Amino acid sequence: MSAPFIRDPHWDTTRLSYTVQAPAPAEAQAAFEAFRDRIEAMAPPDSFWRAPAERLHVSVHILANARHEYDKDAYWAVAEAAALAELEQIERRAFTWHFDRLIAAPLGVIAAASPDPRLAALRHRLIARLPPPPLPHEPPYPLVHCTLLRYAEPAALPADFAARVATLPCSVDWRAERLDLLRNERYPSLHPRLVQTFTLEQA
Numbered sequence: 001m002s003a004p005f006i007r008d009p010h011w012d013t014t015r016l017s018y019t020v021q022a023p024a025p026a027e028a029q030a031a032f033e034a035f036r037d038r039i040e041a042m043a044p045p046d047s048f049w050r051a052p053a054e055r056l057h058v059s060v061h062i063l064a065n066a067r068h069e070y071d072k073d074a075y076w077a078v079a080e081a082a083a084l085a086e087l088e089q090i091e092r093r094a095f096t097w098h099f100d101r102l103i104a105a106p107l108g109v110i111a112a113a114s115p116d117p118r119l120a121a122l123r124h125r126l127i128a129r130l131p132p133p134p135l136p137h138e139p140p141y142p143l144v145h146c147t148l149l150r151y152a153e154p155a156a157l158p159a160d161f162a163a164r165v166a167t168l169p170c171s172v173d174w175r176a177e178r179l180d181l182l183r184n185e186r187y188p189s190l191h192p193r194l195v196q197t198f199t200l201e202q203a
Contacts (some may be wrong), residue, residue, distance in 0.1 A: 005154035005161075008107050008188075010066065011049045015187035017066035018076055018195075020087070020126075022095060022176035024056035024146060031172045032056055032111060035102065036148050039109055042164055047156045048109075048149040055189060058097070058146055060179055061123050062137070063130070066187045070134040076183075079131045086129055087181065087198050090122060094200040095176040097144050102170050104162035108150035111170060112143040119144060146174075147188070176200065 024032065033053050040048055063083060064072040097113040123140055151157070158164070177200050182192040 004106055005104070005151050005157055006106050007152065007154050008049070008150045010187040011150055011152070012190060013187055014185060015066035016064070016072040017184045017187070017189070018063040018072060019182050019184060019189065020060040020063065021057040021180050021182060021189070022060055022174075023054075023178070023180060024058075025175060025177070028099075028146075028172055028174045029053045029056055032146065032148055035111065035168065035170070038168065039102075039149060039165060042161060043158065044153070044156045047151070047153045049152045050149055051147075051188070051190060055192075056146055056148070057180075057189070058144060058174075058176065059140075060119065061126050061140075063126075064133055065135070065138065066184065068133070068135040075131075075133050079133075082130050083126070083181070084196065086126055087179070087196070090179075090198065091118075092199070092201050095119060095174075097174045097176070099144075099146070099172040099174060100170055102148075102165050102168050103145075104165045107147075109148045109165055110143075110145040111148055111172065112145045113174075114144070115142055116144050150188070 036050060064075050099111040099113045101112050103110050103112055127137055179198045181195040183195055184192045
């Protein structure tokens with residue numbers, strides 16, 4: 001097999017996190033649903049885990065990581081005021097991304113766009129200005145990305161799976177006109193509770 005595919009051990013388990021996400025607009029949801037159908041057809045049934053279309057998103061910043069073991073609510077009690085204040089002050093201009101490739105990454109299939117310096121600057125600002133969590137932040141994935149599918153049975157994937165995914169032509173435009181601050185109880189953000197929405201102006 002050409003890539004070290006891994007079964008995500010935390011899928012649909014209780015793993016608390018706090019995140020800032022840009023939800024996929026309807027047009028991107030529809031395009032990614034078609035890709036998910038095509039990718040699922042490449043492997044036997046039940047090879048993937050597939051979140052509902054309305055949960056497709058770009059992770060803008062992970063405030064408290066679901067994979068880390070500490071009291072996330074206790075941390076949020078300390079960080080909440082600063083986080084809300086910083087998010088209220090962000091530039092209220094929509095993010096625009098062009099997703100031009102599909103990648104069979106270690107934990108799942110992602111749609112990816114080029115790095116966004118403005119998004120990177122927002123992440124660095126939040127890391128610098130918010131109280132640090134008990135465990136350090138993990139380096140963000142360099143590409144702007146949306147996870148389409150996660151592997152439920154990676155051993156079932158064909159040997160040329162990564163190459164076949166990479167050949168699918170991808171051209172999806174995404175205008176992020178809001179950011180959602182979420183408290184997530186089921187990994188990966190399957191049943192979130194909205195803390196606050198930050199509306200962005202159209203680009």
